Amino acid sequence: MGILDYANPTRVLRFSRAVKPWFLGLGLITLAVGLYGAFFTAPADYQQGETIRIMYLHVPMAWLAMMAYSMMALSAIGTLGFKHPMADVSAKALAPIGATFTAICLITGSLWGKPMWNTWWVWDARLTSVLILFLVYLGIIALWQAIEEPIKAGKVTAIITLVGAINLPIIKFSVDWWYTLHQPASVFRVDGPTIYPAMLYPLLICAVGFTLVFFYLHFAAMENELKRRRIRAMQMRAARRVAPEQTTLPQGSTA
């Protein structure tokens, strides 16, 4: 019981309400600066031309997709190791946000790839790994939806999240390995230390901005989940309160 008193919903809600606007405000300001840099000061790529500007959206999304999963795995440890209910709330709030960021990463990757590869999709090692991450996210969301009882759903999903956390590096390794085995003729890569500082700084600023917005979304989703659980608890309580009164009812038939 002690642990249940530890961080109660009221305190979490109060904290969330206090810090949420700051995350949003700072995030939007940072993003404005970063995106200005991305679109106006950063140079176009000598090979890819203006399409390089998709990078300022695509790369932060890829980072945040992975960060969201890491946070979900940490929350899963909180659920299983410390039995903290707030860890459930955090994990459940993270899944759709992570999935959305992963989806944006995939879509921007596809848009970026179209002029480069002249096709919407290539089974490139990076894109493929992100696609699998997206599938794992969808599976976890489906699992949350499939179990009625929140506590059990939290524990079961936590186990699968951790199984995924151990598996994703293995999958990443195997996909990289698979890609080198089937290596196509022309490979195009965005990574590497060769990126110009003029491109790097806007990218980092964008990344910070999106991260702040990400935390804002996480807090907002946690608040919603807390409300959802409160409603459920109130409904269950209401259902029980009605029961004893009904035992006195069946007399209408004589009227």
Next chain:
Amino acid sequence: MSAFRALIARDVRLATRVGGGALTGTLFFLAVIVTIPFGVGPDLNLLSRIGPAIMWIGALLATLIGLERLFQSDKDDGALDLLRLTDSPVSNFVIAKVIAHWLGSSLPLVLVTPLLSLLLALEPRAILALTATLAVGTPALSFLGAVGAALAVTLRRGALLMAVIILPFSIPVLIFGVAATRAAIVDPDPFWPPFALLTATSLIYAVIGTLGAAATLKIGDG
């Protein structure tokens, strides 16, 4: 230890009895292998090139679909509770049940592989490689599937969801298994590195699968 062996013996026996369904997985495997040529055409060159992939995907689906009921029948008749009334941890009986399931369902699949490979015009070297990779790789699928089977107990009607969750995790097994088999067909590709990686994946998944399934069962029951 005798409890462990007794459970394996019981499950293998149940699998081969009426309603046990040991051979259903193998039949499903056969049906998949026979159906695919109708989709891609009877070109033997093409079939022999994609043959390993067809066989591996068939084995993957047969294993995962067959595993759905790994714990369900014990849950239905109450034996799942009774099996936990020992001083050994839940993971012990998970391992025993997976071994029994592998012996009853996956081993027959491995054994018919050489025969089915002939339908896909695989060469003897490829057949040997394919059989070896399936023998080493299917345990990984069984252990992964055990996590899904434990989920299926918790969710009641969780068969499809189980596949949705487990299939992405089985990608490394597929990659290394097919790569090692391809090595026997496409000459410059090496056989041993992917085969060693496949073995390693099997060992890692045995650990992850056992712990994951045991934890899921405890929560689903508790």
Next chain:
Amino acid sequence: MKVCTVWVEARVKIKELALSRGERALVAGLSLTLVGGDAVALVGPNGSGKTSLLRVLAGLAEPTAGDLTVSMQGADADLPRNALVHLGGHQDGLKGALTVRDNLEFWIAYFGGAGLSISKALDQLGVGHLVDLPAAILSQGQKRRVALARLLVAPRPIWLLDEPTAALDTASTARFLTLVEAHRRAGGIVVAATHTSLDLSNLKTLDLGDYPAHRQDGEQTVKDAESYWLESEPL
């Protein structure tokens, strides 16, 4: 009629136990000590936590609060409570495709049995003639009796029974209660959740309704997940 095993200092100790199912607390402040020879009838309305208590006693679930020890002296003194209890009734755990003998032989091998032989155990429950038949064709009552034979072939000191006599006729119930008495004389403990009265000597009754987690006025005596979520500020 005798069960050869004798249990030394079998004991069940429950202190300030709280139980919950899902998010809702069911039972709070339950304390109880049982020693060898004791038999308790667990009563209470549906959903009062009888099955939950049996599962917690069996080590299949953990209590939300309180202490619980199941112990005995002798060679098996260090065993966890999972290995000291039998769970009987409710569900039979029989495999229809196997014969009665194969079913029981499996449980002997799995639990480690030094109890009655299979045929003797079945005879005592009046189902000796079924030993070579597949369990699938037995009637509900026959299945229940075969399942209860498991308690005799693989002896354990604590019997946790969930509606054990539900599928049994009067004669079978009498036979079974005789076996329960023999188990108690050997120093065993019996906890039975039941709706009907059991004809046992010195039967204690534990009404779980006496240990409610929720009082009549709706106030809770213990916190549970439900009250935890209600702690947040109003919407």
